[in-house]
Amino acid sequence: MASESGGLTEYIQHHLQHLVPHASKEGFWAVHLDSVTVSLALGVLFCLWFWLKARKATAGVPGKGQAFVEIILEFVDGQVKDVFHGDRRVLGPLALTVFVWVFLMNAMDLLPVDLLPWITEKFGVGHFRAVPTADINMTFAMSLTVFVLIIFYSFKAKGAGGYMRELFTAPFGSSPLLWLPNFLLNVVELLSKPVSLAMRLFGNMYAGELVFMLIAGLFSAGAGLAGWALYGAGIIGYTVWGIFHILIISIQAFIFMVLTIVYISMAHDHH
Amino acid sequence: MDFNATLIGEMISFAILIWFCVHFIWPYLNKAIEERQLKIAEGLNAAERAHADLKDADAKVQAEIKQARLQASEIIDKAQQQANQIIEKARGEAVSEINRLKASAQDDIASMAQRARDQLREQVGALAVAGASKIVQREVDASTHKALLDQLAAEI
Numbered sequence: 436m437a438s439e440s441g442g443l444t445e446y447i448q449h450h451l452q453h454l455v456p457h458a459s460k461e462g463f464w465a466v467h468l469d470s471v472t473v474s475l476a477l478g479v480l481f482c483l484w485f486w487l488k489a490r491k492a493t494a495g496v497p498g499k500g501q502a503f504v505e506i507i508l509e510f511v512d513g514q515v516k517d518v519f520h521g522d523r524r525v526l527g528p529l530a531l532t533v534f535v536w537v538f539l540m541n542a543m544d545l546l547p548v549d550l551l552p553w554i555t556e557k558f559g560v561g562h563f564r565a566v567p568t569a570d571i572n573m574t575f576a577m578s579l580t581v582f583v584l585i586i587f588y589s590f591k592a593k594g595a596g597g598y599m600r601e602l603f604t605a606p607f608g609s610s611p612l613l614w615l616p617n618f619l620l621n622v623v624e625l626l627s628k629p630v631s632l633a634m635r636l637f638g639n640m641y642a643g644e645l646v647f648m649l650i651a652g653l654f655s656a657g658a659g660l661a662g663w664a665l666y667g668a669g670i671i672g673y674t675v676w677g678i679f680h681i682l683i684i685s686i687q688a689f690i691f692m693v694l695t696i697v698y699i700s701m702a703h704d705h706h
Numbered sequence: 707m708d709f710n711a712t713l714i715g716e717m718i719s720f721a722i723l724i725w726f727c728v729h730f731i732w733p734y735l736n737k738a739i740e741e742r743q744l745k746i747a748e749g750l751n752a753a754e755r756a757h758a759d760l761k762d763a764d765a766k767v768q769a770e771i772k773q774a775r776l777q778a779s780e781i782i783d784k785a786q787q788q789a790n791q792i793i794e795k796a797r798g799e800a801v802s803e804i805n806r807l808k809a810s811a812q813d814d815i816a817s818m819a820q821r822a823r824d825q826l827r828e829q830v831g832a833l834a835v836a837g838a839s840k841i842v843q844r845e846v847d848a849s850t851h852k853a854l855l856d857q858l859a860a861e862i
Contacts, residue, residue, distance in 0.1 A: 495746075495750060496743055496746050496747040496750060497742075497743060497746060499736075499739050499740075499743070502739040502740075502742045502743050502746075503735070503739050505742065506738060506739065506742060545720075545723060546720065547713065547716030547717055547719070547720045548716060549712055549713040549716055550713065550716065550717070550720075553713055651712055651715070651716060654711055654712040654715040654716070655710070655711060655712055666711070666715060669715050669719075670715055670718050670719050670722070673715065673716060673719035674719045674722045674723055674726070677719060677720070677722075677723040678723065678726055681727075681731070
């Protein structure tokens with residue numbers, strides 16, 4: 436790695452490039468294969484893990500693996516129970532999936548930022564970003580799914596007529612003069628949900644990844660004794676940020692789950 | 707990108723991070739897991755114990771009911787036996803009393819009849835002698851006719 440700042444910029448730019456099917460692909464069809472691969476692999480891992488534990492679940496004293504899964508399940512179910520007082524058969528599993536999946540994808544941030552790209556390079560793949568949730572496509576994919584569910588449950592709970600009436604008469608009142616303000620406010624509120632959900636997770640993960648890269652720049656920032664001092668500082672900084680990041684990835688996964696629950700349970704509420 | 711010191715530095719940090727997790731995160735998770743296992747095991751044990759206790763109590767109640775039933779039937783048997791004995795005893799006493807009374811009455815009757823027969827026999831003898839002396843108008847030699855008179859008295 437070059438030691439001047441141009442090297443660092445190049446390093447970070449290199450790391451911020453997604454893997455695409457072909458360099459000639461641009462815009463809409465430049466699918467981020469790295470995000471897709473890692474998120475799918477983690478999704479499959481989550482499903483296999485919980486499926487295996489569920490299949491071997493015993494009503495007696497659970498093994499450690501089962502107890503761990505049960506603790507996660509109970510934690511998520513408790514969160515859902517606190518917010519949503521209806522049938523939890525859909526929302527419970529949804530919240531569990533969101534929580535564990537987002538957590539696993541965030542946890543990719545803890546891997547050394549150069550590890551996966553180095554491995555993939557051995558197979559001739561130059562760009563590889565390991566953290567799917569630092570890809571705005573991924574976070575929007577999830578938040579838009581939640582958005583669709585919000586719309587679906589709004590219709591289901593209130594009926595088409597009831598939902599339309601609510602869009603135009605809440606929160607200010609049912610006077611025809613207030614229909615437009617009501618509707619505009621509701622549209623803004625509705626659209627802000629997926630945007631804030633996606634942007635929050637993306638922003639946190641992207642920034643976290645960027646900080647990792649900046650700290651990684653320290654490893655090659657100097658020469659001689661100063662270089663070694665910076666190298667040590669890099670190791671300390673990278674470790675401290677990693678430990679702090681454990682908190683961030685857990686909190687972001689938790690927030691994404693809780694907001695998903697809150698938004699969908701709000702869709703059930705009548706105004 | 708080439709393999710260089712950057713990746714090595716990151717790997718060292720990663721190793722420290724893993725060490726941190728092993729020492730400061732996993733123990734808490736493990737504790738939570740073990741506490742949960744313990745709680746479940748205790749709950750299951752308590753349930754099993756309660757179940758066993760209930761079974762024991764049931765068995766005890768059954769045994770006690772059986773015992774009580776047995777005792778009751780014993781008491782009834784004993785009472786019946788006693789009643790029978792009393793009845794038997796009373797019957798025996800009554801029978802022997804009857805027999806005694808019957809025997810003494812028969813004795814009385816027999817002795818009274820004997821006495822009456824003896825008196826009658828004497829009187830008949832006297833009457834016969836008086837009658838005969840009247841008929842014959844002379845003294846009958848009592849000694850001569852004694853045998854005859856005795857025979858007569860015995861025939862009456």
